[in-house]
Amino acid sequence: MRILIAFGTRPEIIKLGPVYRALHKSGAHVDVFWSGQHIDLADGLLELFEIELTHSGTGVMQEPSLAGKFALITQQMQALLGPQQYDGVVVQGDTMTAAAGALAAFLNHVPVAHVEAGLRTGKLDSPWPEEFNRRLITIASTLHFAPTERSRDHLLREGVQSDLISVVGNTAVDALLYARSKLAGGYVPIDREIANLPRDRKLVLATLHRRENIGAPLDEILEALCELGNDGDKLIVLPVHPNPDIRAQVVRALGARPNIRLLKPLQYTDFVYLLSRSWTVVTDSGGVQEEAPTFGLQILITRESTERPEVVDAGFGTLVGSNRDAITAGVRRLTSSNAPQLLPARNPFGDGQAARRIAERIFSLRPLQQAAE
Numbered sequence: 350m351r352i353l354i355a356f357g358t359r360p361e362i363i364k365l366g367p368v369y370r371a372l373h374k375s376g377a378h379v380d381v382f383w384s385g386q387h388i389d390l391a392d393g394l395l396e397l398f399e400i401e402l403t404h405s406g407t408g409v410m411q412e413p414s415l416a417g418k419f420a421l422i423t424q425q426m427q428a429l430l431g432p433q434q435y436d437g438v439v440v441q442g443d444t445m446t447a448a449a450g451a452l453a454a455f456l457n458h459v460p461v462a463h464v465e466a467g468l469r470t471g472k473l474d475s476p477w478p479e480e481f482n483r484r485l486i487t488i489a490s491t492l493h494f495a496p497t498e499r500s501r502d503h504l505l506r507e508g509v510q511s512d513l514i515s516v517v518g519n520t521a522v523d524a525l526l527y528a529r530s531k532l533a534g535g536y537v538p539i540d541r542e543i544a545n546l547p548r549d550r551k552l553v554l555a556t557l558h559r560r561e562n563i564g565a566p567l568d569e570i571l572e573a574l575c576e577l578g579n580d581g582d583k584l585i586v587l588p589v590h591p592n593p594d595i596r597a598q599v600v601r602a603l604g605a606r607p608n609i610r611l612l613k614p615l616q617y618t619d620f621v622y623l624l625s626r627s628w629t630v631v632t633d634s635g636g637v638q639e640e641a642p643t644f645g646l647q648i649l650i651t652r653e654s655t656e657r658p659e660v661v662d663a664g665f666g667t668l669v670g671s672n673r674d675a676i677t678a679g680v681r682r683l684t685s686s687n688a689p690q691l692l693p694a695r696n697p698f699g700d701g702q703a704a705r706r707i708a709e710r711i712f713s714l715r716p717l718q719q720a721a722e
């Protein structure tokens with residue numbers, strides 16, 4: 350069986366790393382197309398998951414428009430999808446790479462397996478393409494790997510055939526457990542600042558990268574962090590996303606403030622190490638919402654809504670939007686005792702076995718394809 354995995358951003362590498370490994374272990378020949386959308390955030394990830402890139406795209410980072418990125422990736426994927434070359438293409442999530450990769454495969458009659466299928470915000474009128482990408486990928490896919498029952502329901506409501514949907518959990522949990530296993534036995538963080546964080550402070554991790562928050566909402570979130578820094582018992586640690594608009598706003602508001610550390614984006618194992626030491630997280634990241642429950646962490650989500658409502662329902666997440674008082678009150682509540690207030694509940698996004706289930710199911714692609722012929 351020959352599989353092509355297509356990815357282009359940090360979260361995709363993290364979430365497809367375990368799938369790559371599981372497919373390999375099952376004996377598949379796995380090629381990888383890397384579009385390079387997040388070329389500046391991939392440090393250490395390929396090595397961690399022992400991923401060998403077979404094909405690297407060019408020019409995607411430099412292309413300013415979304416349509417231009419989409420066209421470039423589609424074209425570069427097209428060059429790889431010659432007749433009979435692959436039994437399947439695997440994509441993940443909702444990025445331009447995933448959408449363009451799925452479309453290119455569909456147009457070449459190569460079955461698509463979509464990892465993290467069925468997430469929905471219900472908002473197609475957003476200026477950002479993620480919801481459109483999710484729906485496009487669903488239409489182009491043959492196998493749909495839903496992380497939860499809720500995502501399965503979304504797919505069923507859109508008319509996807511039930512036997513083509515598998516609820517497998519989210520591979521973010523597989524990746525996290527894999528990375529966490531590397532922390533055992535005295536992990537020395539790669540980032541020197543992380544290695545030297547004081548032990549006598551309550552660590553509050555923050556990650557902020559949503560484009561919808563840029564401007565006034567992000568300013569209010571940053572004011573809240575600034576106020577929390579003044580409390581004195583906490584240390585706010587914020588790896589700053591390289592998006593120049595975000596970076597400029599964060600540095601302007603939080604540079605040289607007491608008890609706030611602005612860091613470069615962290616390598617994944619350092620980030621996981623930091624999660625393991627944190628008391629709470631203030632975040633707009635999708636991946637962090639899936640990871641935090643494995644550590645029992647209660648987090649504050651700086652968004653008005655989430656396409657991962659399971660984290661809220663399970664009691665791990667609270668939506669605070671950009672409300673300064675909700676953020677400061679939430680963080681103070683979660684740092685008010687002498688030890689982190691961890692929830693002993695299970696992670697609603699799975700048990701870390703998603704990639705194995707996905708690999709097993711992908712091996713059923715060939716009979717599916719034959720039946721269709």
Ligand code: UDP
Binds near residue numbers: 617
């Ligand atoms: N992450 C990382 N280093 C950092 C910040 C985040 O490795 O400095 C990881 C994090 O563990 C998670 C993923 O990056 O798995 C989340 O990426 P991001 O928030 O950029 O994207 P999203 O998940 O919102 O699509």
